[in-house]
Amino acid sequence: MDYVLASEGSFGPHPYLPFLACDEEILYFIDRKRGFHLHLSLVSEMTNYRMGQVDSWEALLAFAEAAWFPSHGLILRPTDRATNGPIFKGIQSTQALQTAYEASRSYCSQGAIWVETDMRAQFNPTRMEVIGELATRLADRLLRLCPACHTPGWGKVGAEKGLPCRQCGQQTELINREIDGCVLCTYKEVRGRSDALSQADPEDCPVCNP
Ligand SMILES: [Zn+2]
Ligand SMILES: [Zn+2]
Known part of the structure; x- marks a missing residue:
């Protein structure tokens, strides 16, 4: 294998504007034939990254809308981590959301559930777009000798x-x-x-x- 390309994303407060969420993407390229490494990174404020606790179906729907559901996936689980309740990932339909909501609630004594955006790239078209922009920069850079x-x-x-x-x-x-x-x-x-x-x-x- 002469070439390696790896991708990694991290999410959290923006390094300069902590009240803004951001997505930092890194692409790492290795050329074993020529013997060099090159990595580029890109910080984007374009992200739906968020998480929180909701205590009603209406609150969950409001969260989902703000998180660009259903084009962007969600993760649901009982708030109380001590329960052995299931974790529902990659939720992309209202029906799946409802099933996950009801199942999660049955594990919670107070009825509150935890919801967060699913940041895996295949469930997050916005992240794919940011990775695409970075990939274009990497390609441009590799064209320069x-x-x-x-x-x-x-x-x-x-x-x-x-x-x-x-x-x-x-x-x-x-x-x-x-x-x-x-x-x-x-x-x-x-x-x-x-x-x-x-x-x-x-x-x-x-x-x-x-
Ligand atoms: Zn001056
Ligand atoms: Zn040189």
Whole structure:
């Protein structure tokens, strides 16, 4: 096997905006023939990720609607983990939801049940879309060859801060230059930002806006 491609997703609070849920996808590519690894990740706020306790059929339906059911699957189980109650996964129809709801309730003394989004990709078209976007980025990256050794996977490996202020020229904390590198050899090239921004707003300047 010359090539390996692996996918992994994790869900939780956004790293910068903790009140937002997010989906972080990672694609890992290994080329055994050429001897290099490349992994790319993508954080997307586009996710239905949520979980909670509901104590009525109406509350469950409201949760389901907010979680983009039935195109997106749900997982149901009795809230009390101490029971040996079953876990229902990959629920994608109202009938299956009702069956799971009634079965789960029969295991709960207080009648409340636990519901969460099923984040396995085959039950989550939104996650598939995010993985698709990342796969396109990976494919684009593998089409770019290192100028020195011609290994696929040439692309951004780092960045330097210091974008100058438009008003006073002082270096700011914003990215000034991006660094492209090879996945196999040590060759690197420093270039301007991908978005071609060459000056910072005085608002981001430590002199103009201390
Ligand atoms: Zn300034
Ligand atoms: Zn190279």
